[in-house]
Amino acid sequence: MSPLPATIPALVRTRVRAAVRRPARLTPEETAGRALTLRLVSLLLQYPDSELTSARPELTAVVEALPATPGAEHLARFTGWFAAQEPEALERHYVEMFDLRRKSSLYLTYYLHGDTRRRGLALLTLNQQYRAAGWSTDGGELPDHLPVVLEFAALVGPGGGEAPLRRHRRGLELIHHALTGSGSPYRHVLAALLSLLPPPTEADRAAVARLVAEGPPNEEVGLDPYGTYGEGEFAPPATFVPPMPAPPTRVPLTPTSRPEGSR
Template identity: 75%
Template sequence: MSPLPATIPAIVRTRVRAATRRRTPAPEEAERRALLLRLCSLLLQYPDTELTDGRLLLAQAVGALPKYPAAAELAAFTDWFTHEDPDALQRHYVEMFDLRRKSSLYLTYYLHGDTRRRGMALLALAQRYRAAGWEIDGGELPDHLPVVLEFAALAGPGRGEAPLRQHRRGVELIRHALTDAGSPYRHLLAALCGLLPPPTEGDLAAVAQLAAEGPPAEEVGLDPYGNGEFAPPGTFMPPEPAPPTRQGDPR
């Protein structure tokens, strides 16, 4: 297994924690999966200056991977990523992941829509991370795909990849949407899907229904994000209602 180049950890420390907390070395296959998942997590993040400055080093890391199908998909992505203008990269990212509902990176949205159940699912994910001894940064929701991939790389194929398996249909829908849009990000989703169990007929039928109908409708009158802790950035959260005026209260 070829390690990441020595100059990459400065990026990895701030974006994706290296799996140094493991008490015993993981088998080679688990290490390979963890490296692929960490790279997918990095490359699926917003291409800010820090990430675009490290593009060539990330491409070198991908080029050093063993010749697996997932590695070939990552190489196809980094070939585009390293040669594209940074401003164009940012515009493309926003168009694909912020402006299109079918390729949003927030996985619980596909399963629960903007409902109270989604808030509960976000809380359960955050609790899963804490139980594994991992606290996520406050900048993203716990269901953001790069965050889920980071946890999978750290915690391993069993409990670490459980959230990915749970949201397999959402991941598949994102892959289909990016493929239909002709986005190079489709290669990252193809690499990820190649690491997961193949979708069942039921999964594919559910993905087709999601694509046609969208996620569950909003439950009117219910705060879908609990107390607002897990609301996506920029979401309007109405203020708490004022307490009722008691009879005889001089107002």
């Protein structure tokens, strides 16, 4: 997009840019298909426990029945790999990619705020947004865990529901970059998600490059999202400690949530 004239007030320029990047109005069928894709991405980014691995044939069938889109192609590539792996190998790979590497953690506010006090406020704001929409995470995970954010987006819809995804676009780009650099098939799941969002701006690309080089912001005293670390202690400086994962709440793929032809 070419630069807007400097004579236009800053507020107007901001609104024009937002209008340009805003997705076109979707039909009910497109909205339902988008919600299904978001739910699939949410499921596939959860820890591959026995319940999820036992559902691999069903997940593969649902992905194969999606309309032909770049996102569906990426999901098909992932489920092809996912279905062929031994459960133990999937568990090891998931832990290595998402629990042991700071640049592919699934906790989105970390990329925007790092280990700073602002992260706690961001988590509180996100929780309040969920409650205002009449949705509760039941305390099973932090509100910025990507599968949780995706489920909210699927339930509420492309406007307010997807706002947290757009807000954390740069963090999503960094996760995708890290997974791609590691050669992880999970890069296809992130690519499917990114295909639903507006294209990144030059500012987005520059910010991601800085995150790759420098990492997220940090304070001299590392902080847990709610102010403490471990048994009430502060984390050492520059330490990234992702919260302990809790069993996620899944929304099953019921017959009414599947696209025509997936049965």
